[in-house]
Amino acid sequence: xxxxWARAFAMLPDRLAAHLGVSAAALALAMLVAVPLVLAMATRxxxxxxxxxxxxxxxxxxxxxxxxxxxxxxxxxxxxxxRLAGFGVPALGLLPSLLALALYALLPLLRGGAxxxxxxxxxxxxxxDGIGMSRAQRLFQVELPIAAPIVMGGLRVAAVWTIxxxxxxxxxxQKSLGDLIFAGLQIEDWAxxxxxxxxxxxxxxxxxxxxxxxxxGLAVRRWGKALLGLTLLAALTVGVVGWYWQGRAPQGSQRAxxxxxxxxxxxxxxxxxxxxxxxxQGQPVTIRSGLGSAVAFRALAAGDIDVYxxxxxxxxxxxxxxxxSVPRARMLAELRTQLPAQHKVQVAAALGFENxxxxxxxxxxxxxxxxxxxxxxxxxxPGLRLATDLEFQSRAEWAAIKAAYGLNxxxxxxxxxxxxxxxxxxxxxxxxxxxxxxxxxxxxxxVLLTDPRGALPxxxxxxxxGPRRPDLAGRLAGLEGRIAVEAMREANWQVDRDTDKQTPxxxxxxxxxxxxxxxx
Amino acid sequence: MQRRxxxxxxxxxxxxxxxxxGVRVLRGGVPTIDDVSLxxxxxxxxxxxxxxxxxxxxxxxxxxRLVAADAGNVRLGGEDVATQAPAxxxxxxxxxxxxxxxxxxxxxxxxxxxxxxxxxxxxAARRAKVAEMLDLVELPRSFAERLPAQLSGGQASRVGLAxxxxxxxxxxxxxxxxxxxxxxxxxxxxxxxxxxxxxxxFTALLVTHDLADALLRAERVVxxxxxxxxxxxxxxxxxxxxHPAVRALVDAPLAQAQRLAALxxxxxxx
Numbered sequence: 001x002x003x004x005w006a007r008a009f010a011m012l013p014d015r016l017a018a019h020l021g022v023s024a025a026a027l028a029l030a031m032l033v034a035v036p037l038v039l040a041m042a043t044r045x046x047x048x049x050x051x052x053x054x055x056x057x058x059x060x061x062x063x064x065x066x067x068x069x070x071x072x073x074x075x076x077x078x079x080x081x082x083r084l085a086g087f088g089v090p091a092l093g094l095l096p097s098l099l100a101l102a103l104y105a106l107l108p109l110l111r112g113g114a115x116x117x118x119x120x121x122x123x124x125x126x127x128x129d130g131i132g133m134s135r136a137q138r139l140f141q142v143e144l145p146i147a148a149p150i151v152m153g154g155l156r157v158a159a160v161w162t163i164x165x166x167x168x169x170x171x172x173x174q175k176s177l178g179d180l181i182f183a184g185l186q187i188e189d190w191a192x193x194x195x196x197x198x199x200x201x202x203x204x205x206x207x208x209x210x211x212x213x214x215x216x217g218l219a220v221r222r223w224g225k226a227l228l229g230l231t232l233l234a235a236l237t238v239g240v241v242g243w244y245w246q247g248r249a250p251q252g253s254q255r256a257x258x259x260x261x262x263x264x265x266x267x268x269x270x271x272x273x274x275x276x277x278x279x280x281q282g283q284p285v286t287i288r289s290g291l292g293s294a295v296a297f298r299a300l301a302a303g304d305i306d307v308y309x310x311x312x313x314x315x316x317x318x319x320x321x322x323x324x325s326v327p328r329a330r331m332l333a334e335l336r337t338q339l340p341a342q343h344k345v346q347v348a349a350a351l352g353f354e355n356x357x358x359x360x361x362x363x364x365x366x367x368x369x370x371x372x373x374x375x376x377x378x379x380x381x382p383g384l385r386l387a388t389d390l391e392f393q394s395r396a397e398w399a400a401i402k403a404a405y406g407l408n409x410x411x412x413x414x415x416x417x418x419x420x421x422x423x424x425x426x427x428x429x430x431x432x433x434x435x436x437x438x439x440x441x442x443x444x445x446x447v448l449l450t451d452p453r454g455a456l457p458x459x460x461x462x463x464x465x466g467p468r469r470p471d472l473a474g475r476l477a478g479l480e481g482r483i484a485v486e487a488m489r490e491a492n493w494q495v496d497r498d499t500d501k502q503t504p505x506x507x508x509x510x511x512x513x514x515x516x517x518x519x520x
Numbered sequence: 521m522q523r524r525x526x527x528x529x530x531x532x533x534x535x536x537x538x539x540x541x542g543v544r545v546l547r548g549g550v551p552t553i554d555d556v557s558l559x560x561x562x563x564x565x566x567x568x569x570x571x572x573x574x575x576x577x578x579x580x581x582x583x584x585r586l587v588a589a590d591a592g593n594v595r596l597g598g599e600d601v602a603t604q605a606p607a608x609x610x611x612x613x614x615x616x617x618x619x620x621x622x623x624x625x626x627x628x629x630x631x632x633x634x635x636x637x638x639x640x641x642x643x644a645a646r647r648a649k650v651a652e653m654l655d656l657v658e659l660p661r662s663f664a665e666r667l668p669a670q671l672s673g674g675q676a677s678r679v680g681l682a683x684x685x686x687x688x689x690x691x692x693x694x695x696x697x698x699x700x701x702x703x704x705x706x707x708x709x710x711x712x713x714x715x716x717x718x719x720x721x722f723t724a725l726l727v728t729h730d731l732a733d734a735l736l737r738a739e740r741v742v743x744x745x746x747x748x749x750x751x752x753x754x755x756x757x758x759x760x761x762x763h764p765a766v767r768a769l770v771d772a773p774l775a776q777a778q779r780l781a782a783l784x785x786x787x788x789x790x
Contacts, residue, residue, distance in 0.1 A: 123619025129586060130617065130693075131635050131683065132610030145625045219625075 008195035018175035026101035038113030055107040070096035092304035097169035105158040112154015116147030152215040163204040170290040182290040260308035261289035272508035303468035313457040328458035344467035353485035356459035360434035378405040385411040387429035404455035439493025535598030537562040537723040542592035554747035567738035574744040614684035618696040622668040629664035653682035674705035692724040
């Protein structure tokens with residue numbers, strides 16, 4: 001437990017600074033856009049409706065989706081600039097986070113600005129005009145000071161929202177406090193989740209308080225208060241800038257290899273394993289974990305990350321746009337030839353295990369009923385209850401096995417993964433869906449049912465190398481076929497279990513020893 | 521009497537302080553000011569009265585370009601206002617309105633010194649002016665550092681009047697400046713304005729819907745109806761006017777005054 005907290009705190013300073021940096025930059029960008037718009041709305045009230053409506057529509061898009069949308073958009077932009085001007089635009093990391101968060105901060109800023117200016121009494125405006133103030137004098141000496149509390153209210157809301165939403169920037173590969181939260185949620189490491197959430201909340205509270213102090217201090221001319229607020233904000237800014245300087249300085253000319261990971265435990269372990277392997281070969285390495293599943297492959301193809309592990313069935317559909325089902329060996333062979341041809345992505349190694357959908361039963365039940373395969377199950381299904389995860393019943397896999405084996409269960413229920421496992425344990429269900437490399441299979445003594453008719457697609461774990469560092473394929477080819485599914489299950493269990501929980505790094509080290517990688 | 525005649529001869533030679541010639545203002549194609557001509561000599565206190573919507577405020581706001589004329593022209597000391605930059609023009613004209621419109625984030629001193637500030641006076645001159653103006657509108661000097669929220673309605677109106685007078689403008693535009701006050705405070709401020717006018721002889725255009733106020737304070741009363749001037753006379757002439765619109769306006773306060781007098785007479789024996 002102490003090791004967990006230590007790990008969480010070790011991750012904190014870096015992520016905190018990055019989080020604050022991306023939030024502040026996004027807020028600054030949003031203000032850059034909002035200020036001219038607010039001034040335009042002040043002079044032309046007819047603009048107010050449409051401008052606020054557009055900002056409101058943006059707000060209705062979930063922040064997570066907004067972030068994810070910017071990735072393909074920036075890839076298009078990057079392709080266009082590449083063709084026209086000869087340079088690309090980074091589509092992963094800071095830029096999409098900045099744009100999405102800035103868009104998100106726009107509504108409170110615009111509304112605060114517009115409402116603030118609308119709050120100035122008409123007789124005050126008339127007096128300002130009547131005594132001979134110019135437009136600019138009226139704006140800066142009368143309208144803005146009177147509007148300030150409402151404008152600042154909008155700014156404070158925007159700041160708090162941005163700091164909160166910045167945790168989601170992790171999914172497009174921007175370092176943030178979300179790294180702790182997403183990683184922690186996936187491997188059920190509550191120390192990480194709590195640290196990430198508390199840090200983010202605390203940051204939001206401090207920034208809000210600092211802005212509040214500065215605002216009231218300036219409004220009632222209590223300079224001490226204003227100074228305290230401004231000092232607090234300045235200190236935060238200096239902290240971020242200092243962190244960037246310090247982080248930037250030691251980097252040499254050779255860019256570190258970027259190892260990617262999607263947002264679940266097995267991916268974290270494999271990323272750590274790959275990173276260790278490359279470090280042992282003298283390569284500088286950084287890990288970008290928590291990538292959205294849709295983002296990861298495109299990030300590799302675009303050169304934003306250099307290496308990561310994906311699964312053959314996923315690539316078959318997402319990268320090659322294939323819907324047909326083919327045998328495991330043929331899928332692998334086609335991926336090995338088509339991925340380089342279509343995306344300049346190489347399959348450096350098939351690691352030797354699958355992380356595929358499967359149906360699982362308690363060993364005692366399976367043995368008592370004599371069920372080993374889906375074909376055996378079909379005969380018994382009318383007397384059995386199936387519990388699935390939430391998406392399984394809408395997936396092609398379910399349609400495929402129903403059709404291939406004629407499965408017809410007594411009852412069918414969808415659960416969240418944790419509740420699904422509980423339902424099996426409590427005897428509420430007899431058969432559940434499972435992933436073949438899940439650590440629970442060994443731990444809970446489950447049996448995976450075989451698929452003799454090949455109805456379920458293969459999900460071989462493949463080590464992919466992107467176009468920017470093709471040399472990595474050779475460096476990592478030694479991993480081919482080295483990781484047996486039992487070893488992967490054990491490593492996954494080490495980070496999933498509640499007692500004696502290991503970090504992904506520790507599990508990766510264990511796995512490396514187990515499969516005798518390197519000289520460790 | 522001789523001196524007065526001489527003075528008025530000089531005034532006749534000089535261009536009028538404020539002069540409207542054939543002015544028309546249209547709002548949505550409908551004239552709110554309909555071919556108005558009016559000439560005000562320097563130093564006159566002219567009351568502008570009439571029913572709501574008669575065009576009083578619009579006529580007043582034409583003088584400092586808060587409203588633009590669609591036809592005709594408005595001259596200030598002989599110069600067409602349309603050729604002058606609005607901000608510069610307005611800094612030379614005192615302006616006070618019913619809403620007062622004190623700047624809520626500025627102290628009383630800062631409000632009073634607003635126009636001197638725009639005109640670039642130094643801090644010492646502004647400070648001296650604030651003290652002088654507080655005395656003039658009969659407010660304690662300690663009020664200088666108060667914020668408008670800490671003032672009563674009457675005090676705020678006094679500050680508004682002080683702000684309008686601070687840069688000693690030759691022309692004062694007063695749009696129902698005390699309209700929102702209780703009768704007692706209104707009378708007190710009206711008296712103060714009258715005294716100030718006697719003392720300083722600025723030209724003033726005073727919009728008021730209170731005819732008694734207009735008749736008792738102004739040297740000249742202009743009555744408007746539906747965007748036109750229907751009467752332009754001294755108070756003494758006006759009360760004898762036969763124009764129906766004027767009569768309607770005049771009779772109401774006269775009847776009221778007579779009833780009050782009768783009430784007083786009846787009570788006297790008891």
